[in-house]
Amino acid sequence: MKSRLHAHVGTIRQLEILLSVHDKGSIKEAAKTLFLTQPTISIQMKKLSQAMGATLFNYTNRQVVFTDIGLELVKTAVEVLDSFARLDMAIGNIKGFKSGTLRLAVVTTSEYFIPHLLGPFLEQYPDIDIQLNIGNREQTIERLKQGVDDFYVFSHPPTDIETEAIEFLKNPLVAIAHEDHPIAKKKNLTLKDLCQEPFLMREQGSGTRYAIEEFLKQHQVNLNIKMTIESNEAIKHLVMSKLGISILSAHTLLYGGQRGLVRLPIKELPINSNWFFVWSKAKRQTLIASEFLNHIESNGRQLLQQEMVKSELAYTK
Structure with a gap:
């Protein structure tokens, strides 16, 4: 017996609105x-909720929290809209151009270099739309579980989810301090000095915190943590203000600037x-996603590696 659920899931526009509420x-x-009221x-x-006969999301502390049924509908909405996107791209290819939407969810530190990957790609395919979601590792893992994006960028991909991945760039985490900090004047520093x-x-x-904590476990030491901050840029400005030292990805210095900062x-x-580009095995890859993956492997990786070498921030032991 054929399912008639499709007769109740709402219009395409409602599915677009649903995805926007979920993403935002x-x-x-x-x-x-969406430029709507x-x-x-x-x-x-x-x-849409009435048509489904179920609550799609609730409000918790003024935040939208999707129900299990709501999350299932989000996955279906992505598939439905992707089908139209593939049709749009197929028609576009027949007409001699490529278009569509590329959805990326990346961890916060990768926001420094992702634009340098997207720039050349959009020059080649100017009619492509980009939806970029930036969050911490836990938030990005949650999006991966929901399968709403084409690619996810991690430095430490989760191991409990069925995924495929490519490694494409080194991500050295380095210690930084203000150039006038007393520790910056010392030589032959060790981890104990940092602590x-x-x-x-x-x-x-x-x-970043996950990597630091794993590193500290290996060396059996503890840091003297004075502040916990949810932003690389905020940490850099606090270091510039001589309020402490930190360990951050070298990319935060390469692309985010390093005025007044030194690497210890x-x-x-x-x-x-x-860094890894990750995608769900369960999600069908769109044509534009395949094009972007080819771009990463053929041009993007080499471009970023060259910039790392030029900056003298690439470091191998």
């Missing part, structure tokens, strides 16, 4: 993105890790 996390932000968004979501200074740490759920020559550092 609020009615207000979805309204801004908040009441319009609310009405359409109410109609004596006020340390500025990324938040729980951050990939700690014997045990850097913490060597790599």
Whole structure:
């Protein structure tokens, strides 16, 4: 017996609105993105919920939290809209151009170099739309579980989800301090020297913090954590203000600027890790996603590696 559920899941526009509410996390932000009023968004979501005969999301501390049924509908909405995107691309290819939407979810530190990958790609395919979501490691893992994006960028991909991945760039984590900090004047520094200074740490759920904590376990030492901050840029400015030292990805210096900052020559550092492009095995790859993957492997990886070498931030033991 054929399912008649498709007769109840709403219009294509309602599915677009649903995805925007999910991605933005609020009615207000979805309204801004879609250039609609908040009441319009609310009405359409109410109609969709009624059509499904189930609550799609609730409000917790003023945040939109999707129900299990809501998350399943989000996955279906992605598949439906991807089908139209593939049709659009197929028609576009027949007409001699490529178009469509590429969805990326990346951890915060990778936001420094992702634009340098997207720039050349968009020059080649100017009619492509990009949807870029930036979050910490835990938030990006949650999006991977939901399967709403084409690719995910991690320095430490999760091992409990069925995925495929390519390693494409080194991600050395280095110690930084203000150039006038007393520790910056010392030579032959060790990890013990670092542990004596006020340390500025990324938040729980951050990939950088995860790597630092694993590194500390291996060396059986503890840092003198004075502040926990949810932003690489905020940490850099606090270091510039001589409020402590930190360990961050070298990419935050290469692409984000390093005015007044120096890299500390700690014997045990850097913490060597790599960046990975990850995608779900369960999600069918769109034509434009395949094109982007080819771009990463053929041009993007080499471009970023060259920039790392030029900056003298690439480091191998």
